[in-house]
Amino acid sequence: MGKDAEAPNRTGPRPRDRAAVRAQVPGWLPVVDVARGLSVSLVVLGHTTLPAWLNGPLSTVRLPFLFFISGYLFNWDRYRERPLRLVRQRARRLLIPYATAGLLTFVFWLLVRRPLEPAAAAIPWHRPVWGWLYGSSHADWMAFNLPLWYLPASFCGQLSFWLLLRAVSGRPPAVQAVAALGAGVAGVLIGQRVHLPWAADVALAAQPFFWAGWFLRQAARRDWLEHPAALVAALGVWAAALALNGPVAVNTRAYGEPLWFYLGGWAACLVAVRLARALAAWPLPRAVFGYLGRHSMVVLGFHVGLAFPLLSLLLHVAVGDPRLDLWGVYWLGGLAMTAVLAKLAERFPRLALWLEGVPAFPSGSRSPQPSAGGDKAPHRVTA
Numbered sequence: 001m002g003k004d005a006e007a008p009n010r011t012g013p014r015p016r017d018r019a020a021v022r023a024q025v026p027g028w029l030p031v032v033d034v035a036r037g038l039s040v041s042l043v044v045l046g047h048t049t050l051p052a053w054l055n056g057p058l059s060t061v062r063l064p065f066l067f068f069i070s071g072y073l074f075n076w077d078r079y080r081e082r083p084l085r086l087v088r089q090r091a092r093r094l095l096i097p098y099a100t101a102g103l104l105t106f107v108f109w110l111l112v113r114r115p116l117e118p119a120a121a122a123i124p125w126h127r128p129v130w131g132w133l134y135g136s137s138h139a140d141w142m143a144f145n146l147p148l149w150y151l152p153a154s155f156c157g158q159l160s161f162w163l164l165l166r167a168v169s170g171r172p173p174a175v176q177a178v179a180a181l182g183a184g185v186a187g188v189l190i191g192q193r194v195h196l197p198w199a200a201d202v203a204l205a206a207q208p209f210f211w212a213g214w215f216l217r218q219a220a221r222r223d224w225l226e227h228p229a230a231l232v233a234a235l236g237v238w239a240a241a242l243a244l245n246g247p248v249a250v251n252t253r254a255y256g257e258p259l260w261f262y263l264g265g266w267a268a269c270l271v272a273v274r275l276a277r278a279l280a281a282w283p284l285p286r287a288v289f290g291y292l293g294r295h296s297m298v299v300l301g302f303h304v305g306l307a308f309p310l311l312s313l314l315l316h317v318a319v320g321d322p323r324l325d326l327w328g329v330y331w332l333g334g335l336a337m338t339a340v341l342a343k344l345a346e347r348f349p350r351l352a353l354w355l356e357g358v359p360a361f362p363s364g365s366r367s368p369q370p371s372a373g374g375d376k377a378p379h380r381v382t383a
Contacts (some may be wrong), residue, residue, distance in 0.1 A: 043066070157203035
């Protein structure tokens with residue numbers, strides 16, 4: 001359910017053997033890919049002209065759930081004494097796709113969209129380049145592909161989480177939670193004053209979600225998640241946070257009241273986990289969301305910068321109007337077009353390396369690798 005987590009079992013199967021591994025894995029493992037697919041699908045949905053009554057509740061779960069998943073899969077045992085390995089692997093996994101998607105969608109914006117779209121033509125061609133280098137979604141700094149800001153933010157967030165665990169991993173959970181909340185509130189306060197390069201302030205603000213996912217993974221018992229009362233309580237807290245704090249926008253640092261932002265985000269993440277588990281129980285949703293989850297890097301990197309503009313051009317040619325109000329068409333079309341691009345990445349390993357930060361493996365083999373410890377042990381997945 002996140003970017004990357006590698007199993008400490010050094011004798012486990014090599015990546016190209018994952019198809020054989022998957023056949024022996026208990027049913028819980030597909031939830032990892034399904035959860036990632038669900039989270040990135042909500043991100044794509046949020047970038048359409050979604051009605052406010054629907055976008056408001058979803059705004060409180062989209063990005064918190066992405067950070068929650070990354071924390072869930074963060075392998076502290078592997079990186080505890082090897083921070084440089086974490087830096088190298090996260091740079092490959094996040095920054096290579098950031099550079100690739102940024103370059104390709106900027107060229108598309110410059111050569112295709114700018115001549116055709118008055119709003120794009122009004123932006124000096126060099127301004128988005130500075131935004132891309134700065135890693136900020138502020139104003140029109142990344143007008144060619146706004147969602148890319150998340151990748152350097154996630155990179156900084158995972159390095160920050162390593163520092164957090166370095167300080168408190170041996171402490172009681174209550175101390176860990178307070179430390180994570182402290183880091184999060186500090187990030188919120190900083191972001192209200194200045195947007196740091198590579199969204200480093202958001203990386204701090206996301207620490208409570210990283211920690212919540214990581215803590216859930218370490219918990220000796222998780223059966224309470226299946227109890228109906230847990231779902232009712234999570235829905236209640238989520239609804240209360242939405243009523244008292246309203247919608248949020250992490251990319252613009254519109255968090256509202258930090259306490260309600262985190263309570264609502266945690267509750268929404270638990271609801272999303274339950275939903276992912278339910279979807280994973282059905283073959284078709286498991287296949288669709290699992291595929292999107294395994295290729296979430298392509299979906300995230302190209303739905304706004306490539307798929308949506310192409311859909312707009314096609315609709316303009318077909319009916320004389322881009323029909324931006326058809327948010328369902330843009331949502332499904334954006335997912336479908338990026339899924340096709342991901343399929344190309346599966347066929348060409350070099351392309352997969354540049355678009356997703358990992359080499360491609362045979363279809364169906366890019367699944368989590370379990371360790372001997374079963375579902376309580378960290379495992380490797382690719383986003």
